[in-house]
Structure formats: C-alpha cells, structure tokens
Amino acid sequence: MKNHVTTRWFGDWANEYDATLGKVRRHHQLLDLAARLSGVTDGDRVLDVGCGTGLLSLKFLKRADCRVTAVDNSPDMRRLFQAKIDALGLRDRVRCARQDAAKLRFGKSSFDIIAATVALHHVENKRPMLKTMRSILKPGGRLVIGEVDVDTTGDHADPKRLARILDFLKDEIVEALKEGGVPAFSRMYDNGKKHILNLGEYCVSAGQWRALCLRAGFRRVTIHDLRAFRWFKVVVAVR
Ligand SMILES: C[S@@+](CC[C@H](N)C(=O)[O-])C[C@H]1O[C@@H](n2cnc3c(N)ncnc32)[C@H](O)[C@@H]1O
Numbered sequence: 001m002k003n004h005v006t007t008r009w010f011g012d013w014a015n016e017y018d019a020t021l022g023k024v025r026r027h028h029q030l031l032d033l034a035a036r037l038s039g040v041t042d043g044d045r046v047l048d049v050g051c052g053t054g055l056l057s058l059k060f061l062k063r064a065d066c067r068v069t070a071v072d073n074s075p076d077m078r079r080l081f082q083a084k085i086d087a088l089g090l091r092d093r094v095r096c097a098r099q100d101a102a103k104l105r106f107g108k109s110s111f112d113i114i115a116a117t118v119a120l121h122h123v124e125n126k127r128p129m130l131k132t133m134r135s136i137l138k139p140g141g142r143l144v145i146g147e148v149d150v151d152t153t154g155d156h157a158d159p160k161r162l163a164r165i166l167d168f169l170k171d172e173i174v175e176a177l178k179e180g181g182v183p184a185f186s187r188m189y190d191n192g193k194k195h196i197l198n199l200g201e202y203c204v205s206a207g208q209w210r211a212l213c214l215r216a217g218f219r220r221v222t223i224h225d226l227r228a229f230r231w232f233k234v235v236v237a238v239r
Pocket of ligand 1: 006007031049050051052053054055056071072073074077099100101102116117118119122123
C-alpha cells in the first residue's frame, strides 16, 4: 500500500522531474560526488537503485566505460529514462528494468558498485534491503548512498522532531526556489509534509545509515559531506 503512494507520487512528478529537481545544482553536485566516490572504472558493473529519469546512471556512464543496470518501480520514470537511453544510443551499456528496492532480485556477487541517490529513504525497512545489497555486491564492492542527512524517525507528536525536520525543509525549499523556480519550490514544499508524517519518506541521518550498513555486514563505512549543502551526505560502504 505504502509503495503505491510513492509510485503514484513519482508517476505524477515524472514529466516535471528534469525541469525541477533536475535543474537544481546541488542535486547534480550530489550525483557527481556519489559517482566520484564510487571509484568506478572501465568494465565495472553498476546497479543504480531508484534510477528515476537516469540522472545518476548518466554520470556513471560518462565517467567510465562501465555497464549499468538501472531499476525503479515507477513506470513513468522508467519510460523517461528509456527514451534517453534510446536517443543517446546507450542500449548496449545500460538496461532499465522494473524492480523494487526493497526486494532486489539479482544473483550473489553481481555488481562492483551499487549506487542510489535520494531513493533509498523511500524504503521504510532498511535492514533487509541492505543485507540483500551486500549479498549482490562482489567482495570489495562498494555501496554508495547519496541521501538527505536528517533523522525523521520518532513520534510525529514530538515538537523537537518537527523542529529538526523543519530546519532541513527550510533550506531545501529556499534552494529549490532559487534554482528551480516556483515549480521546484512547489514540489519540495508539498514533499515537506510527507517527510514530517512519514508518508512514503523515511529519512535517517548519515550516522544511522552507517550503523545500518555495519550491522548488515559491510566492513568499512565512510561519510562524505557535500560542501554546497550541509543536509546531503554520501555514505560509502565497502563489502
Ligand atoms: C527522488 S527520485 C531520485 C531519482 C534519481 N536517483 C536521482 O537522483 O535523480 C527517487 C526515485 O526512487 C524511486 N523509488 C522510490 N521507491 C522505490 C522503491 N521501493 N523501489 C524502486 N524505486 C523506488 C522513485 O520512483 C523515483 O524514481
């Protein structure tokens, strides 16, 4: 049921995605940092989880002669990415498929890199997802998570929790307005209530991601700041 809420939301947003969040500079900085920290090299097999319109996958494909499998559970997002793949003649380097991040179906040790930007916070129960991700990574493989660094867990009636989330939302909404104009502001503003009430949005802090990855069996986890926006972090977990 909760998944349907998120799929509907992204179905509705898909056509505007590149013209709103896709225009926001700090979003591209997050994608660039995630791709750089992944250490992707020629020949790597990369899984992009929650690929959306393919903005992150395209950064990987530009950076190295790698092969990308991109998954998303929104048919509208996938349709837009598939159109880009076709237009750019990338069919032999990237495959876009329907899969749910919470139930990834790939063989053991399939990938050198798993990457996801602002996608994994949509999955409420993160522990089984991270265990599966570890098992489908090759030994030494890297999980790269670009995410919002804010803890939205806890009691919805707790005013301290609300204040913490509003601190983030204020910066997020102002940046969106400055860089993506009123349409981007409007999207981010609507999204705010979903974060506050955990309606398909379940952000945890970067420190919480680190603890979750270590518990899932990753051996080394580092956290990297995005200088331009203090609320975004990239977490790199090595299998
Ligand atoms: C904010 S967009 C991010 C897209 C892209 N990674 C980027 O950074 O531009 C989040 C994406 O995650 C997808 N998504 C959300 N929950 C998902 C799930 N459980 N399984 C697969 N994809 C999911 C949405 O459909 C959407 O395309």
